Amino acid sequence: MSLDRETLARAVAAHGRVARLLVARAEGSTPRETGAAMLVWADGQSGTIGGGALEFEAARSARALLAGGGAQSLSRIPLGPAMGQCCGGAVTLLTEVFDARALAVLPDAVFARNVNGPVRPPLPVQRLIRAARSTGQPPAAQFTGGWMVEPLAEPALPLWIYGAGHVGRALIATLAPLPDFAITWVDTAATRFPDDIAEGVTRLIAANPAETVAYAPPDAHHLILTFSHALDLELCHRLLSRGFGGAGLIGSATKWARFRTRLARLGHSEAQISRIQCPIGRPELGKHPQAIAVGVAAALLARDKTQHAAKDATG
Template sequence: MFDRAEAAAALAAHGAVARVVIAEVAGSAPREAGASMLVWRDGQSGTIGGGALEWEAARHARDLLAAGGGPMIVRIPLGPALGQCCGGAVTLVTEVMQAASLPEAEAPAFARPLVGSAMPLIVKRLLDRARGQGIAPAVTLVQGWLVEPTVRPRAPVWIWGAGHVGRALAGVLAPLPDLAVTWVDTAPERFPPSVPPGVTALPVPDPARAMALAPVGAHHLILTYSHALDLDLCHAALARGFASAGLIGSATKWARFRTRLGQLGHPQAEIARIACPMGDPSLGKHPQAIALGVAAALLQKIAATTPSAVSPPAIPRQEQAR
């Protein structure tokens, strides 16, 4: 998935940047098609996985940057070429990025020629579906062209509480590119001195009133220092609407909350949408263990409701290679 904002920021910071993307995967591989990384003279960001694969890809990307060459397409059998245990092969595309060649900010897909050919009909159809119908294409390497979906809108996740578990959870979720994390607590000093990059800290005296700022499709993780505040937030979330909600606590706490929320006028079917205890209690009560279980459950919920990219029609192998 092509992240225009990330590429633009890297170009602004480092000048010359190469991008390496896994265009195709056959058999077992460390990462999926679409995984990518940006490489510059003395650093990189992102990952295509695989240890030796990534090291070699970064080395070749820097060689390409130094030479100022055009796109490079290479198919790598992971076992024979790199001695990796994966039995599959990956096709890597490496390009030197140019600010002028980046897609428009609103473009739902990004297609460009790698070998200078006219745009094939299948690429035109994939772009038409993306623009006209909102159907994201799968990463597709066809007839010398690479097609990628651009970054989709990120799922809004609101963390309520900046205690030990809240801090662990913010740290786990912050690196994930498909999430927009907002972190709420009652005062600035409740947050750590350094908030993870990409996380928006929102100190407010009355967090329950801030629920009105959250999108109706947000995912809420409620874990404050106060049972009374937790209850107020559950009440506000039920009134506001949400994609999913989880509450930290025991079965006893949840039984009391269910009764109280019912007395506040919420239907039991709606109350039951709040998961409590959330995450995976079998992992233990250490803040990081709780955060891992909560994050895993959250990602499963988001994946279940996120449309998958649409693959193009099957193309004979000889046509793909032209």
């Protein structure tokens, strides 16, 4: 797990002072792993450290810390004796308060700070920081020598979703809570979107959504699922003419066969056209919008993790 600077910055911008609850150490059977985190503010919260009694009490303590003007607290919680939970393990929970000033001094790659240890980083922490600087590979989240060490999350994958119909809404509901994606949601009118859009999702209204392709980052992944086959085809054509990180098109085998023929007539090679995945998701899961969304989310997460693993292997 990594500290997600972008999510933290949005929460601070919206709420001023925010408490971040972090599982600094997980021993035995626990609801979440080391590095799991959530954010808490005066009248709300996001994320989870496992739910149930632990999360309820931790959030209550975090709000007390915020109200009292505190900056940090650390506690070890045996889940059975203290919380009455069936998990037999223990959680060391670190709560830290962030505001705009604290955000401004966050480092670029590794966030190492003194929790209850020596003022200077102990040797194991120094080694972790040096290794991260020399290899470019951040360490796993860990609490060692009284210091908490965390990697900062890499920038989220830009994900552009065209279409705010049933499948588009299911995709947003499934993907928006994940920190892996920076989502831009495109359609032709404000009335096409729901009244409430998930935090962190950028709504983009365009009379011709195909024209917005020019504004997407070169490495963006695109999911095309509009109400119009003509618009779907135009989006595919624009993407193939410009380049993209990945692309998927909703549709049947028959629709894709017709699109392949038409895209070839527009001058695109077979190799280029084959970069667009159609259908999207996992067809064996069915055609229900939520089933499509689950399949797409699984494929995107697997793709993202594979790319990170390949990057790590090459250094």
